[in-house]
Amino acid sequence: MPFDVLLLPGDGIGGEVMGQAEAVIAFLNRTGLTDIRTEADLAGGTAYDRHGHPLGDATLARAQACGTVLFGAVGGEQWDHVPYHLRPEIGFMRLRKEMDLFANLRPAVCPPALAGASSLKPELVDGLDLMIVRELTGGVYFGEPKEIVTQENGRRRAVDTQVYDEDEIERIAYVAFRLAGERQGRLASVEKSNVMKSGLLWRQVVSRMQHDLYPQVELVHLLADNCAMQLVRRPKQFDVILADNLFGDMLSDVAAMAAGSLGMLPSASLGAPDAQGRLAALYEPVHGSAPDIAGKGIANPIAMIASLGMLLRHSMARHDLADALDRAIAAALATGTRTADVAGAGTPVGTTAMGAAIIAALAEELEAA
Ligand code: NAD
Ligand code: IPM
Ligand code: MN
Numbered sequence: 001m002p003f004d005v006l007l008l009p010g011d012g013i014g015g016e017v018m019g020q021a022e023a024v025i026a027f028l029n030r031t032g033l034t035d036i037r038t039e040a041d042l043a044g045g046t047a048y049d050r051h052g053h054p055l056g057d058a059t060l061a062r063a064q065a066c067g068t069v070l071f072g073a074v075g076g077e078q079w080d081h082v083p084y085h086l087r088p089e090i091g092f093m094r095l096r097k098e099m100d101l102f103a104n105l106r107p108a109v110c111p112p113a114l115a116g117a118s119s120l121k122p123e124l125v126d127g128l129d130l131m132i133v134r135e136l137t138g139g140v141y142f143g144e145p146k147e148i149v150t151q152e153n154g155r156r157r158a159v160d161t162q163v164y165d166e167d168e169i170e171r172i173a174y175v176a177f178r179l180a181g182e183r184q185g186r187l188a189s190v191e192k193s194n195v196m197k198s199g200l201l202w203r204q205v206v207s208r209m210q211h212d213l214y215p216q217v218e219l220v221h222l223l224a225d226n227c228a229m230q231l232v233r234r235p236k237q238f239d240v241i242l243a244d245n246l247f248g249d250m251l252s253d254v255a256a257m258a259a260g261s262l263g264m265l266p267s268a269s270l271g272a273p274d275a276q277g278r279l280a281a282l283y284e285p286v287h288g289s290a291p292d293i294a295g296k297g298i299a300n301p302i303a304m305i306a307s308l309g310m311l312l313r314h315s316m317a318r319h320d321l322a323d324a325l326d327r328a329i330a331a332a333l334a335t336g337t338r339t340a341d342v343a344g345a346g347t348p349v350g351t352t353a354m355g356a357a358i359i360a361a362l363a364e365e366l367e368a369a
Contacts, residue, residue: 012289014072044074054091134248
């Protein structure tokens with residue numbers, strides 16, 4: 001039976017990098033190793049321009065019915081001034097919320113060949129392999145009230161509300177504890193319990209879960225500002241980092257630079273399995289639509305291709321292919337084929353050539369297997 005995936009390339013470089021993920025899918029299907037059936041739809045600013053909405057009801061229904069989405073990126077200056085609820089990013093947040101994709105996994109791995117490409121010293125990042133578990137459907141992104149109101153004195157006041165209930169903290173902490181148990185057994189939980197009530201509750205819930213359920217996992221609590229600093233100071237101290245929606249967003253961009261470039265970081269956003277064991281999931285690069293390089297054909301497609309790798313792993317249980325794809329990415333980089341963001345002093349290649357090099361390396365990996 002074919003495995004159905006909805007492609008939502010989005011805006012800016014979203015379509016450019018999605019093209020390379022599609023090329024990998026076509027290659028895997030050609031070899032007969034997979035039977036992935038794709039359909040594509042509009043999302044973000046491109047959808048707004050066509051239909052007046054960044055996430056139409058029909059697109060949402062399609063995503064929900066399919067259950068597995070491969071997403072590029074959305075947003076751009078031309079949509080920065082549309083009404084708030086019609087912004088590409090807000091449409092995208094609705095998609096995450098409606099699909100209940102609360103668990104966002106953001107691995108930051110530095111392939112040996114890229115140790116010199118990071119803005120950190122090579123010895124600090126060589127062998128880096130950490131996982132950020134970011135809560136994705138709560139916190140200040142969604143808390144109510146969320147508004148700009150004009151006060152009696154005519155001055156405006158903006159409100160965003162950080163809210164977490166115990167259940168929301170527990171369900172994301174379960175994911176982080178389980179992952180830590182399967183990895184090196186170390187979890188760093190991040191909040192600002194020194195100033196935020198939600199941080200206090202977060203710390204209490206995570207501590208209790210460690211005590212009652214996961215005593216074998218070594219738990220440290222870090223204040224979010226310190227965590228950002230530690231990620232730059234000594235990133236390899238981390239195994240799994242658990243953070244709320246906003247802190248997880250910021251920390252993953254920081255971690256990306258330890259891995260060489262924002263163009264390297266994939267992600268998986270997962271829901272809870274339904275009664276039939278079906279897992280709603282969306283896979284996307286951590287980066288955005290990169291308007292500064294869009295249309296130039298120079299974007300790094302690795303975050304997008306590695307996101308497809310996470311789909312093979314988490315939605316299709318094809319760990320063999322996911323592992324082969326990870327090895328192919330490392331092998332292609334090791335030959336010196338690099339896009340501009342990680343090329344250093346070398347001559348950079350474009351998006352398509354990088355994708356082609358990865359597919360060639362994948363063919364070799366699969367032949368050797
Ligand atoms: P961005 O991630 O798009 O870009 C930040 C910097 O990283 C830019 O200099 C860009 O050129 C570089 N970069 C990003 N991806 C790259 C790649 N694959 N290869 C090479 N370089 C890459 O962040 P931004 O500029 O702050 O945001 C641009 C737009 O994207 C905004 O509208 C923002 O809201 C949106 N955004 C969307 C998503 C998403 O759809 N998931 C994520 C982040 C930002
Ligand atoms: C991300 C992005 C999004 C976020 C935006 C586009 C809504 O920055 O996925 O990292 O803040 O979650
Ligand atoms: Mn982000």
